[in-house]
Amino acid sequence: MExxxxxxxxxxxxxxxxxxxxxxxxxxxxxxxxFAPSGGNRQxxxxxxxxxxxxxxxxxxxxxxxxxxxxxxxxxxxSELSEKRKKKLYEGNRFAATMEKTPVFLLVWADMSELELxxxxxxxxxxVGGGSVYPFVQNLQLAMRNEGVGTRITTLMVHxxxxxxxxxxxxxxxxxxxxxxxGYPKHFPTKLSRRPVEDFAFTEQFGGPPLRAKDTKQDAGGxx
Numbered sequence: 189m190e191x192x193x194x195x196x197x198x199x200x201x202x203x204x205x206x207x208x209x210x211x212x213x214x215x216x217x218x219x220x221x222x223f224a225p226s227g228g229n230r231q232x233x234x235x236x237x238x239x240x241x242x243x244x245x246x247x248x249x250x251x252x253x254x255x256x257x258x259x260x261x262x263x264x265x266x267s268e269l270s271e272k273r274k275k276k277l278y279e280g281n282r283f284a285a286t287m288e289k290t291p292v293f294l295l296v297w298a299d300m301s302e303l304e305l306x307x308x309x310x311x312x313x314x315x316v317g318g319g320s321v322y323p324f325v326q327n328l329q330l331a332m333r334n335e336g337v338g339t340r341i342t343t344l345m346v347h348x349x350x351x352x353x354x355x356x357x358x359x360x361x362x363x364x365x366x367x368x369x370x371g372y373p374k375h376f377p378t379k380l381s382r383r384p385v386e387d388f389a390f391t392e393q394f395g396g397p398p399l400r401a402k403d404t405k406q407d408a409g410g411x412x
Contacts, residue, residue, distance in 0.1 A: 191330075195330065196380060197333065197380070198329055199377040200338075200340045200341065201338025201371070201373040202279060202282070202283045202340060203373060203374040203375070204289070204291060204338065204371030204372060205371065205372045205373070205374060206289070207291060208239070208292070209291055209292050209371060213335050213337060214237065214292070214294075216331070216335065217331035217332050217335055218235065218328065218331075220331045221324055221325075221330075221331050222327075224323040224326070224327040225320075226302075226321075226324070227302075227303065227304050227319070228304070230299075230320065231302075231324075232299040232300075232302035232303055232320055232321060233297070233298060233321055233324045233325075234297040234298070234358075234362060235294055235295065235296060235297070236294070237293075237294055237295075238292065238293040238356070239293075243355060243356075244287075244290070244293055245288045246355060247287075247345065247352065248287045250348040250351055250352065251287060251342070251344060251345055252284060253347075254345065254347040254348065255281075255284045259280070259281070263277050283340070290340070290370070290371050291370065291371040291372075292369070292370045293368075294328075294369075295352065295364065295367055296324075296325055296365045296367070297358050298320070298321045298362060298363050298365045299361060300317075300361050301361050302320070303321075304316075304317075305317045321365045322366075325341065325366055325368065328368065329341065333376075337371065337373075338373030339368055339369065340368070340369040340370075341367070341368050342366065342367050342369070343365070346363075346364045349363065385398075385400075385401075386399065386400060
């Protein structure tokens with residue numbers, strides 16, 4: 189797939205066929221994803237590939253409590269939800285209840301000794317360290333999409349990091365950055381909805397004039 193096309197079709201998958209993703213496919217995706225930028229080119233990512241049904245079931249069980257907390261925080265009373273939000277909640281609950289059926293789990297760990305947390309002393313949560321990990325995760329999702337493989341990323345499992353660490357033998361100097369669930373999806377989205385550039389890109393200062401394309405045909409890919 190052409191790069192802009194695959195970027196415009198990269199949506200999370202929840203429904204997968206009962207087919208394994210071969211090691212060769214995963215290897216090819218990782219082989220391209222590894223060229224993601226990272227601070228000092230230290231490439232701090234480490235991947236654990238999980239297919240064992242017992243391990244996947246245990247990971248699913250660990251996921252449930254953080255998911256329930258997320259739902260309570262982000263969704264609120266069911267009676268106050270729009271039909272669109274109810275649909276999203278239903279799909280999320282269904283996935284949480286059956287995620288062990290996903291063919292492959294990729295556990296993405298970060299070697300903390302390789303991260304330079306330049307914002308650690310600021311009066312807010314640190315986010316800079318992720319800049320050396322999540323571009324790799326994005327590359328991996330794009331590469332999987334190019335291979336015809338769907339992905340679903342979650343970071344909720346980090347709440348159970350120590351339990352996951354013990355389960356897969358991850359070293360103490362590593363942190364669980366994300367869990368990427370992959371498989372051959374029953375369908376890929378044909379149209380995604382995102383805010384236009386004018387909503388988030390400003391000139392000269394925050395809240396300044398929005399960036400606009402001089403060419404009126406702004407959407408070269410043909411997708412809104």
